[in-house]
Amino acid sequence: MSATTVSAKEGHKPPHQLLSKEDCLEIFKQLFLARYFDVRLIKEKKRGRLKGTLYSSHNQEAVIVGSLYGLESTDWISPIHRDMPGFFLKDAKFRWRDENRIGMSIKEVCSQVWGRSDSPGRARDNWSHIGRRSANIIHSTSMLAGTIPVAAGVAYADRMKGGNAVVVTYNGEGSTAQGVFHEAINYAAVHKLPVVTIIENNQWAYGTPTHLEYSLEDFARRADGYGIPGLVADGQDVFDVYDKVMEAVSFSRAGNGPSIVECKTFRAYGHGDHDDDRAAKYRPTQGVEEGRKRDPIAICRAKLLDWGYLSKEEAGLYMAEGKGSAQTTNEDFPPEVVEYLNEGIEFALASPVPPAEEGGKWVFKEIS
Numbered sequence: 245m246s247a248t249t250v251s252a253k254e255g256h257k258p259p260h261q262l263l264s265k266e267d268c269l270e271i272f273k274q275l276f277l278a279r280y281f282d283v284r285l286i287k288e289k290k291r292g293r294l295k296g297t298l299y300s301s302h303n304q305e306a307v308i309v310g311s312l313y314g315l316e317s318t319d320w321i322s323p324i325h326r327d328m329p330g331f332f333l334k335d336a337k338f339r340w341r342d343e344n345r346i347g348m349s350i351k352e353v354c355s356q357v358w359g360r361s362d363s364p365g366r367a368r369d370n371w372s373h374i375g376r377r378s379a380n381i382i383h384s385t386s387m388l389a390g391t392i393p394v395a396a397g398v399a400y401a402d403r404m405k406g407g408n409a410v411v412v413t414y415n416g417e418g419s420t421a422q423g424v425f426h427e428a429i430n431y432a433a434v435h436k437l438p439v440v441t442i443i444e445n446n447q448w449a450y451g452t453p454t455h456l457e458y459s460l461e462d463f464a465r466r467a468d469g470y471g472i473p474g475l476v477a478d479g480q481d482v483f484d485v486y487d488k489v490m491e492a493v494s495f496s497r498a499g500n501g502p503s504i505v506e507c508k509t510f511r512a513y514g515h516g517d518h519d520d521d522r523a524a525k526y527r528p529t530q531g532v533e534e535g536r537k538r539d540p541i542a543i544c545r546a547k548l549l550d551w552g553y554l555s556k557e558e559a560g561l562y563m564a565e566g567k568g569s570a571q572t573t574n575e576d577f578p579p580e581v582v583e584y585l586n587e588g589i590e591f592a593l594a595s596p597v598p599p600a601e602e603g604g605k606w607v608f609k610e611i612s
């Protein structure tokens with residue numbers, strides 16, 4: 245088996261060709277949902293209803309949607325700061341509102357973002373610092389690459405219990421320079437653990453461009469040092485992400501061990517919204533325009549048109565691509581997308597902010 249080839253079978257069909265028309269349309273809608281989450285939260289902050297830093301996944305939605313869509317409910321994920329929609333898109337296929345699905349609801353995610361009492365973090369923190377065992381979501385931390393060793397442990401435990409779960413971890417390309425990235429993947433490789441490490445190569449780690457992060461073109465080549473497959477996906481094409489992640493997941497599920505999938509994408513805005521103005525200065529305008537050009541919603545729409553899954557009229561109904569938060573309106577998104585997020589935001593706004601004197605509660609073990 246070559247380090248780059250997971251499935252080398254002759255005549256092997258790309259996994260997306262086995263998706264139904266309904267699946268493809270659901271994937272398209274999920275791209276809108278992920279984008280809407282982003283632009284709407286920025287609007288909420290601008291109108292003064294939300295505080296805290298927002299880490300935009302604008303233009304990176306195909307990585308999140310395409311990697312999650314083919315997973316089993318029992319699989320585990322570890323989203324981080326760039327992957328907020330992943331928390332509510334896990335196991336969401338055709339059942340966004342189903343309370344029995346294994347993932348988080350939009351209400352949980354919104355109340356976390358708003359830092360309210362009913363959130364998983366009970367207002368002790370906000371944004372992505374959540375996770376839950378029963379949701380098969382590994383708790384996100386601020387320590388880059390810090391969830392990969394946890395993922396290896398989760399995979400090991402599941403295997404000992406006779407399970408067949410695969411654990412998918414999400415990491416920016418910058419985090420691959422961390423020592424723990426190497427240690428954890430090496431451990432997973434040696435023990436043949438079913439851990440798929442996604443590298444979201446959005447070309448920037450805060451203010452550092454990729455050529456100052458790594459001396460090779462493809463971060464997927466990091467895999468060569470561990471003797472595991474390293475695949476490269478077009479991170480703007482949700483179906484290519486789906487194909488590469490599904491190949492990696494099948495490889496792991498069959499007992500062959502871990503792999504890396506690099507998804508090439510582009511960070512459309514600043515590192516967080518606090519960095520938007522600065523990023524406009526440290527990044528060349530032409531490069532930013534170039535990087536934003538290949539919008540994942542537009543690329544998916546063109547494919548669905550080509551495959552006959554959308555008529556021209558249907559394809560033109562919602563045009564969210566290429567627009568920043570200030571340019572979009574609710575009419576650019578399917579109504580069910582707007583309704584779903586509205587439910588989350590209303591829940592968050594109705595949830596109380598805890599009194600300040602409760603701040604230390606649940607932080608340390610209570611000894612009575």
Ligand SMILES: Cc1ncc(C[n+]2csc(CCOP(=O)(O)OP(=O)(O)O)c2C)c(N)n1
Binds near residue numbers: 387
């Ligand atoms: C170990 C560690 N070092 C530094 C930081 C500060 N930090 C947070 S995000 C970030 C950039 C991450 O870049 P990348 O991994 O490419 O992810 P992206 O934000 O581009 O999605 C840095 C330096 C951190 N959280 N953890």
Ligand SMILES: [Mg+2]
Binds near residue numbers: 416447448450
């Ligand atoms: Mg990055």
